[in-house]
Amino acid sequence: MAIKDLPKYKDIRGTIRRNGRYPIAKVGSLVGIKAKDTHVIHHSMTAQHLKGSTPQAFANTHIEANKWQGIAYAFVIMPDGTIYQCDDLDRRTNHAGNTNDISIGTCVIGDFRKEGEAEKPTQDQIISLFLLNKELFKEIPSMKHVIGHQECPGYAWKNCPGDTWDYKKVITGEGLMNVKEEDIMSQPLNPTNPALNKAVQNVLLKFEQDKDQPLSCQWREKFEKRELTISDAVGLLYVAAERGYLNR
Numbered sequence: 733m734a735i736k737d738l739p740k741y742k743d744i745r746g747t748i749r750r751n752g753r754y755p756i757a758k759v760g761s762l763v764g765i766k767a768k769d770t771h772v773i774h775h776s777m778t779a780q781h782l783k784g785s786t787p788q789a790f791a792n793t794h795i796e797a798n799k800w801q802g803i804a805y806a807f808v809i810m811p812d813g814t815i816y817q818c819d820d821l822d823r824r825t826n827h828a829g830n831t832n833d834i835s836i837g838t839c840v841i842g843d844f845r846k847e848g849e850a851e852k853p854t855q856d857q858i859i860s861l862f863l864l865n866k867e868l869f870k871e872i873p874s875m876k877h878v879i880g881h882q883e884c885p886g887y888a889w890k891n892c893p894g895d896t897w898d899y900k901k902v903i904t905g906e907g908l909m910n911v912k913e914e915d916i917m918s919q920p921l922n923p924t925n926p927a928l929n930k931a932v933q934n935v936l937l938k939f940e941q942d943k944d945q946p947l948s949c950q951w952r953e954k955f956e957k958r959e960l961t962i963s964d965a966v967g968l969l970y971v972a973a974e975r976g977y978l979n980r
């Protein structure tokens with residue numbers, strides 16, 4: 733899997749508002765993605781139900797009020813688990829001061845401060861953050877650390893990503909202990925994953941061509957409506973394998 737193939741990944745780099753571009757990151761002779769070794773976790777410090785708790789709204793604030801080139805975060809994770817990619821990973825976006833050049837910033841939507849709204853990340857956000865971090869480390873060989881915003885030099889005063897949760901437990905997967913396997917398996921297949929989509933489509937065709945043991949048309953309908961879950965796909969591929977459809 734790659735970041736772009738994560739179940740709830742959405743790329744909005746082409747549509748989100750910008751004012752110019754952030755510069756390419758640089759640390760000594762390391763340029764761009766090679767300079768990145770740290771994943772910095774933030775919360776938005778805005779309540780999850782607020783209309784303004786969106787990457788588009790943050791982009792507006794960061795451009796208009798802060799006079800920055802665009803949204804501070806490379807990724808924003810919504811309460812429903814949607815992972816928005818907002819900028820390229822080789823850019824030095826303004827999310828953590830002196831740590832910007834070496835880091836990639838992810839913002840989990842919510843106000844996770846005890847003295848604030850005292851929200852906690854949703855199950856969907858926990859799953860998405862865990863998966864996103866794992867893929868970041870797989871995709872970018874130079875990645876070494878995951879830290880909260882307040883662990884960045886100069887930000888000890890800042891209660892970010894908030895004290896109602898322990899992001900470290902999410903990163904290690906410990907926070908996933910309460911997440912049932914069904915929660916992950918019931919997520920929809922990501923239609924932007926061309927390889928998996930094609931495999932499922934091929935298997936559906938085989939089922940439809942099989943006159944002796946036809947398959948209910950509900951699978952085709954679910955597929956067309958993009959309602960097919962990961963669990964459905966695994967089941968279909970399993971039956972297909974049993975029937976020998978995959979032996980070619």
Ligand SMILES: [Zn+2]
Nearest residue numbers: 774775881892
């Ligand atoms: Zn922060």
